[in-house]
Amino acid sequence: MTVQHKPFAITLDVGSSHLNKTGSWRSMRPVYVDRLPPCNKTCPSGEDIQGWLSLAEEEDYEGAWRLLTRDNPFPAIMGRVCYHPCEGACNRGSLDLPVGINSVERFIGEQGLINNWQFEAGEDSGKKVMIIGAGPAGLSAAYHLRRFGHAVTIYEAAEKPGGMLRYGIPKYRLPREKLNAEIYRVENMGVEIVLNHKVDDIEVARKAGGFDAVLICVGAQKSNMLTFEGAADIPVLDALKVLRDTELERPNQLIGRVVVYGGGNSAMDVARTAVRLGAQDVKVISREDPDNMTAHKFEVIETIEEGSEVINLRTIKSVNGHEITLEIMKISEQHHSGQLRVVGTGEYETLEADVVVLAIGQNVDPVLFENSTAIELQERTIKVDSIMQTTQEGIFAAGDAAPSQRSVTSALGHGKKSARAINAWLAGKVYQPAPQNEVASFDKMEPWYYSDAPRTVQPHLDAVRRKSGFAEVVGDLEPEHAKYEARRCMSCGNCFECDNCYGICPDNAIRKLGQGQGYEFKYDYCKGCGMCDTECPCGAINMIAEDI
């Protein structure tokens, strides 16, 4: 604007409003933030779920696979067996139904297998780590340690790697070709897996192999057993052994009328296996009521669909000959005041059975540590500190053997965490987890903007076909459906470039930097009205007070 050197009272040249810096009006300032999506927060493996769904939305499946496997090396496995706590936390559940994260993970895992995508090991560090046990925790740790560049040897007592993935999860939930392919991919990074090799003395093995650090991932393989009153004339089996024998195709013992005792997922696995092996009649006896069984709801539903009967609020009192006496239980009215939740009624009923399978929990086998007295046990698991180190320096423990949620997913998370702790320890440091962002809760979002989109349902094998064999029950998503399901993700707390802030600013005070670059505020003109914050669908803007 050229206003100088003009006589008084003459028309001025037109000036631009840009001279008027309206940013000085502001008392609150908008800032772009990344909040932690609830799915990511809940994932026991710490996956960046929102991140890989975002790539899957754009059909960049390899990018999605690479980002997913940064945290979890087994998408095709976990896409089948994970109990997906992420979906329980998904904000979309407050709108219609949670995103089918698990089914998309499986789809991405399949893409990885079809296209034979492989992992890269890190640059050789010269350090050697011994892992005991090739279950999910051990394999996960091996993968992450290889990425850090350490040499890894896994000693596995069984004839094949996989641990509970192979010997605990039946084929109809996890086909073995998927399991083998994903384990092979970890071996292909240079992880050595020594099978049929039981480690009797950890310190001796560590010295003999010249290992710098040790990770114990032996799982919880000792089933809790019970002795019933009475003179039983039928076999009483251990659920883990039954599942293992089935995997090894040993002679079937689930013949005739089978009673499974327990209300957890192992009990359902045994019942469903018994149906497939041709048992005449299968009953599951659970001490709890249907809402409080430890088994996941869908497992119970599928079990019942396949023809097993689930009997709730019963305990086995005694077994005499073929006759089983059950005590009828009830939920105690005083259970809030610290008493037992479920108590006996003193009433009994009986049923006939030819075999009983106990599925009432497992623990770490203390025999494994007879020669390693420096490693303390606590409440039937290995005592570890916050970085998963045992009471012996340089020896770490992860998975079911350490205190954990006892799920495959938490085992994978343990594998990652312990690998990071070992990596830090090998460098003479102490592992510090990265600080987490604030959670992107539903109230920070504006859900109106999201298109209505009912959840895609994975195909399920008809119940009548399931009984006749170990074919996989749940099918794959079609590519179109996988893309659709990924696009149901609301990108909670993380900008997905919807241009809303850029469009709705009445002061044109936001600059769009181009696809993938995001936006920036022009604080010279932003008046701080906060509309961008209110209308950001995913809650990636925050208003903070100005220093005035």
Added chain:
Amino acid sequence: MNKQDTSTLNPSDRQTVKFYQTGTFTVGNRLLDEEFRTVQATTERSNSLDSGHRACQGCGQALGARYALDAAMRATDNKIIAANATGCLEVFTTPYPETAWSIPWVHSLFGNVAAVASGIAAALKSKGDTTTRVIAQGGDGGTTDIGFGCLSGMFDRNDDVLYICYDNGGYMNTGVQRSSATPPAARTATTMPVGDNPGSSFNTGKYLPTIAMAHEIPYVATASVHDLHDLERKVEKAMTFRGARYIHINVPCPLGWGSQPAFTIKLSRMGVECGLVPLFEAENGQLTDSTKIRYRIPVEEYLKLQRRFAHVLKPHNTHQLDAIRAIAESNIKRFNLL
């Protein structure tokens, strides 16, 4: 929220709905083909009304004017002349000697913007310029009260002008006085919340979109700043007609409505979703289409965020609330909003 049939969810571009996360509800969408994105989503938008203007925080009118004129600029290959009635929009954009307009723009009297625009159109015609188009714009006071005679004349002569009214329901920059577009029960400086029927009286005022329809001009539409795809489509469609056209855009006013500046878009959305702000189109006096309510909400949800309606929600004024509900019901039926 209710689930709806996905085939009816995309009111703005009426394309076969594919699922794109936020579809066409947000300003942009990286998953959407470029041709379906809004003008406002592009870095090439003309910013007809640019930064540095002196509108209040969260001004709906500043936003509506940029939306409408940028869309008109794209539709006409940047050949627009705008005439602007006196009112907020004129005052906050052009304090002498600054201007926030980056288009040819002329200020008229409060009441004659339609006549000024008609004159510009006539001048262009006499010069043989058939590509430059004329827009007249004003607030509800300059349109429904003071400029109504000139506007009716412009409709009568079917002059080649698009008239855009930014309706915030009152004379806001002079201190929030009632206009004939102020909704019933609303508190203004001249309709105080006292007596048996506090606020602006029921059964008064006028609704200009239907008056414009009665003139049987080529195109009439209503729009709201919360639904940008819908708004831009209507402006672009208006530019395909010759003759007099009228677009009525509902623009919340934090000052006059007693609402939070951050809630401007939210309120414009809620006004539509509760049925008090119908979105429709008409050609030659006939209603041709209406934008369906996506998730219907009770009117009180909308009213309670505005202090101008605070008295309506008091227990002794339920008769007012009932009467406002009846207006929403009537709109829904009349304009087929569900």
